[in-house]
Amino acid sequence: MNRILFDQFQRTEKFKKICSNYNKEKSQLIQGLNEEGLAYLACNLLDTSDKILILTSSEAKSKKYEEIIRAYTEHSERLQPKEFILYNVDALSKDVEYKRANLLNNILNKRKCIVTASINSIITRVMSKDRFKESIIELKYGDSYDLNELRSNLIKLKYERVDAIEGVGQFSVRGGIIDIFSPSEANPFRVEFFDDEVDSIRLIDLKTQRSVKNIKSAKILPCSDILFKKEEIKIILSEIEKDYDKQSQNQSLSKEAFKNLKNLYKSYQDKLMGGMGIENADLLIPFIKESFSNIIDYFEDDSILLLDEPERIFEELNDLNESFQLKYTELFERGEIFSNQSEVYISEHELLTKISKKPFISINGKEKIIKTDDSVHMLFKEAPSYYGKIEELSKDLNRLKYKGYKVDIILSTYESCRKLYNLLNDYECTTTLSKDTNAAESGQVVIAPGELTKGFEYYDNKLLVLTENEVLGSVKRKSRKTKKRKGAAIEIFTDLKVGDYVVHEHHGIGQYIG
Known part of the structure; x- marks a missing residue:
């Protein structure tokens, strides 16, 4: 971390009070911080706690905090909101999923990090951190592995099998050579087997296919923040069947809605029983939501949670939930969604419960929704x-x-x-x-x-x-794109x-x- 400006600030009585409250597990309200002040405070607090989450009301603010913090320290991260569509689709962009999976890994394994996140990026559920850890595959030089089982496990982690890898989230198999592109890496792994033993592991250049360097082990992350176990798929299918039976008996359902519902039920059955899964897997979580978690839970209890204007955060959360319910009602009447899928987003109560388990700091709050134990006023201009x-x-x-x-x-x-x-x-x-x-x-x-x-x-x-x-x-x-014409001068001063x-x-x- 760049130490400039930090030592003198950390000697102030107000910063010492903030740290004392944190050590006593007191929640606190800090008034008077502008955006630069909040980012500056977060960077200073990284000497007190290794993990910090800054929760904002908008994606624009989340991006801005990440940029300011990155100027101070390399430990700046941003959680992007995932693409979420409230009906059955065949394909969604995977880039954000890969970045989210990599960030979850960083939260769990990096020694220090400051993560900025909008409420929209944490509103959906993810697999528990224990399941995320269990899903990681680590291949080591000299160890033996069942190749068929490895290929099967990569598919379970949502890797796509291809003839030749072209990007993140893909793997290819040619005899005893497996190429795997994990979301955590800038280059793919090339793992060569002699029989069932790992003979070499290399990072390769995607374009030239040449070795970048030899390594002793390869850590392969899941390609999504949502993975289901076999027994969970069975429960989901059972719950979907119950919903289908109940909704199909609704006398007010139109013929078109009944047809849509029947097609939806068959689509889920075919995909889940065939082991394909569905693209917008968030829609399946409400059937077994007790098995899933929230990204806030990935932060240890001694992590610091900074809430940037909490009233605005909860206002945005309620707006997102209201918008979701309006869309859900429309789709439900058309037979394009099941009744149990109404609770995809976390509620205000759920968020409050998770916040209360962390030593949180309310920034410029009004104490209407969240009450704190102590307060500090700091005037940043x-x-x-x-x-x-x-x-x-x-x-x-x-x-x-x-x-x-x-x-x-x-x-x-x-x-x-x-x-x-x-x-x-x-x-x-x-x-x-x-x-x-x-x-x-x-x-x-x-x-x-x-x-x-x-x-x-x-x-x-x-x-x-x-x-x-x-x-x-x-x-x-900012530079302006100007068409140059022969003999014409460009005036910029x-x-x-x-x-x-x-x-x-x-x-x-x-x-x-x-």
Whole structure:
């Protein structure tokens, strides 16, 4: 983890109080955090707990938190919402399923991770973490395996058998050679057998089919977060039959609806009895939902759960459930869904129960739905922007130093840092240039290279963080696709004024002179 800015924050009384509440297993409310503040707090808390889940009301916020956190640490992950269709289909995109399966593995096995997730991404159920662990196949060099059983197990884990693998979730068999592309890997495994003994395991390049490196073992993940056991399929078939018998006797059912129901029943029977399963397996979970879990359960009891505006989270949860019920009612009347399939999503009560088992932190909550044991107020504000006006920046920095502020300016390259250091020096603003990203002390300005894209002000601790976005933000533009015509000039500096400072992608900071 990039240690910049962390040590000084972790010495503050408010952060110490948050950690003390966590250690005492107290739930707590934190007010005054903006998005940058929440992400910054989460990264600091990773020194207290190895696993952190940030739950948001929207996918847009989940993505934003992931991006901010990734600038601080490599331990940033995002749970994507799965594609879910409320009727029987023959094919769904598998990419998200693969990513979700890989993330579940990371939660269980990575030493540290911060996971951001929208309520939409955790609203469905998944197999229990014990079942997920049991489903993982590990092949080791020198060990013996039944090849027929291995092929059968790969199909149970939802791998597709093909002649030659082209992507994740596939496997191929050629004599004693098995290629397998697990969701956890950037390259496929090639496992060679001598009789039933593993003779070699290699990672191979998908395009060239050449070896990337030899390895001693291969860990093969399931290709989905939902797997059923044989006995569960039998229970599901039995429950579907009961639903079919009950619904087919409904006198108000139209002829078309009865025909749809009969076709649906036959489709489920054919696929499940034939061992094919169904694409949208979430629809089967309500028949045996006690055997399944939620992604929140993958986090140990000492993990930290951050709820970003919990009232909005539960409002979105209720909206999703209401929307689901409207669609369900329409399909039920048409005979295109069974009665027991009305509880695909988790309820408000289920979510509250799961949250209460973790040391959770409510961020900017109103205590209407979730009550907490203690509260902390932390004032995080948006950092000021200077739009390339270095003289104005230098005056503000001198004023802030006099007030005892700690100012960290994070730019993308050391060369940019050096140029800004010289420019500020010209305006009689003394700063410290750092290569190893030492954080500023009271009354000090430190300029250092880093990956942050947006700054913040933590008012309580007199801490200001500025990035290129604030120092030179007005002249950073998204590139526009422009058709070039012979002899036509492309004007891109029309908004610049003489004397403005700009940042160049390759050359760092410069001054526009006309």
